Amino acid sequence: MQRGLSVSAIAEAIREHCSVSRLRAHRLARGKTLREVADELRQLAGPHGPRPDKLQLGHWETGDHSPRPAVIELLARHYDCSLMELGFDSPMLTAHTEPSARDVRAVRPVISHPDEPGATFEGRLDAARRLTDRTLATSSTSSAQLDVLEERVHWASQQYVYTPPEPMLGDLLELLDEVRSLAMDRQPASVQTRLSEQTALLATLIADSLMKLGLLAKARAWYGTARTAADDSGxxxxxxxxxxxxxxxxxxxxxxxxxxxxxxxxxxxxxxxxxxxxxxxxxxxxxxxxxxxxxxxxxxxxxxxxxxxxxxxxxxxxxxxxxxxxxxxxxxxxxxxxxxxxxxxxxxxxxxxxxxxxxxxIDPTLLRLETAIGLARDHSTAEACQLAGSAYLQVAPDHRTTIVEQRAREVITALPPAIRTTRAAKELNEILALPPGQK
Structure with a gap:
């Protein structure tokens, strides 16, 4: 890329050579991540303006969804350019999306190996440089590829809020496998930082899922992996x-x-x-x-x-x-x-x-169980046990994991020892002892 080019010219060159939308090209021309731009847009919009996140921004950049007129104007203000430069028609405020990728085959020249017998020193030197350049070019991951991967991790983090841990584990492991396959190759430091960050986030969610399921040794090991990845990200x-x-x-x-x-x-x-x-x-x-x-x-x-x-x-x-x-x-x-x-x-x-x-x-359930623990400590035995039993039974079966059961048992532990054998306490114990299919 020539020095002295304007940001708009650099964005147009990125659009032509990388086959991305104009909206994405303007972000890449400024060296910004989806997260950075989303944060800047929210700051620019103020407390009462649009609140886009990086997942929405990614959808707008690929043309999967179109932003509202107010958001389009916000994007133009943020990038300091016209609507047309961002790929939007000014009168109708509709998005033009370019193909996200081209089916282009790289033409690889035949290069002799630097250790090939009979090669001159200069020839070996040039061949070694070309092989090194090729390694640097082919082993790195594009910014667009990382953006898509981060969008998927972001989506999984949103699903995690309400999805039971057991089915969530499959999605998390699949995503982690993709991140790991990229991290195994030689990557520039900036790329490796982003991959380590995503590894840390996914490993944390996996550990949290295992903790909820009561698989404590495995959860402890995965939390250790998450910390290692986080430290590697810096x-x-x-x-x-x-x-x-x-x-x-x-x-x-x-x-x-x-x-x-x-x-x-x-x-x-x-x-x-x-x-x-x-x-x-x-x-x-x-x-x-x-x-x-x-x-x-x-x-x-x-x-x-x-x-x-x-x-x-x-x-x-x-x-x-x-x-x-x-x-x-x-x-x-x-x-x-x-x-x-x-x-x-x-x-x-x-x-x-x-x-x-x-x-x-499960957070609302944990809050209700803490209310029950408080009642137990205040010696309201029947009310505490009834609230704990009701809160436990109201949890959807897939969410009724070991951590919820363990917290419910703390209600009984909070009772004075002399009254842990009362009828209310026994009934709560019976609820917690029911087989999974009958709870």
Whole structure:
């Protein structure tokens, strides 16, 4: 590419040579990822404007969907160019999409091997350079290919919010296999960073699925893989997110000290940055410290989580790696419940439950079970056991996994030993002991 060309000229050259849409060409000409452009568009639109995400942007770039007129104007403002330059007709505001790929066969010249007998030194030198250039050209992955892969991981992260863990595992493993096959080849550092990031996210979701199913040893191993991939990416946000997420395993199954260590490490990585991950790490640390019995530490961490959340962009509500307000309140509930602050816990539980959509995962059930734990500690035995049994039975069978059962059993554990044999407690035990098909 010649120096001195305008961004529009570079975009047009990319469009012609790479056979991508004008909209995608303008993004690539600026060296931006889908995520970066989506974030910039939301900032440009302001609090009351369109809120596009990178998945929608990818669909617009490939022509699978057309943006609304308001979004088209926002795109033109962002790229500082006309609607026509982005591939839209000004009068009708309709998108023109070019073919996403061409059926072009590369013509490979016959090059002698650099070690071929009889080759001159200069010939061997030139041949070695050509082979090296070919390796660099053929082993790298295109930005467009990575964008599509990241869009699929983004989609899977949205599906994960409400899809049961067992069927989700198949999709996650299939995606991870594609990422791994690309990562096995020699890649430029920027490409390898993106592949390691996607590996870390997918491995985390796999670990979380295994934890929900009660496969704890496998979950622990996959969380370890996720941390290795996150560290390989070098991205602080990903490194912190994976550690905060991994803390859920020892929080629910022990040792609680491991949960505190992981959340503290995540908190240190994010310190000073008002991000959703920083808020999540602090909230997870508060919950773990509360369960450990460190009241002051838990309250300090929870205050930090709240103030950080107020300054951050929590992200999409229907995404496994976002941190919307209802998730913050879930962790507040866990912290207050562990500290024995029943009234505060009940207040945030009611607030959080009002924010969950009809189609969701197990979080509302966990909130109701925490309400039951609070009732048990307040010696409302019958009410606690009835609420726990009802919450457990209302969960869809595919979501009624080991982690839900384990949390329901904590209601019985929270009862004073002398009344764990009452009729209400026995009935709850019987519900939890039913075979899977009868629950």
């Amino acid at each position: 991205l602080i946000e990903i490194r912190a997110r994976v550690r905060a997420q991994a803390a859920m395993l020892p929080f629910y199954y022990g040792p609680i000290e491991a949960a505190v260590a992981l959340t503290r490490e995540a908190h240190l990585l994010t310190r000073g940055r008002p991000t959703a991950t920083a808020a999540f790490a602090a909230a997870a640390q508060a919950r773990a410290l509360a369960k450990l019995g460190d009241t002051r530490g838990a309250q300090d961490a929870l205050r930090h989580a709240t103030t950080t959340f107020e300054r951050c962009d929590p992200g999409l509500e229907d995404h496994a790696f976002s941190f919307p307000e209802r998730r913050l309140m879930l962790y507040q509930s866990g912290t207050y419940t562990a500290l024995g602050l029943t009234s505060q816990a009940r207040h945030v539980q009611d607030q959080a439950l009002s924010q969950y959509p009809a189609r969701t995962g």
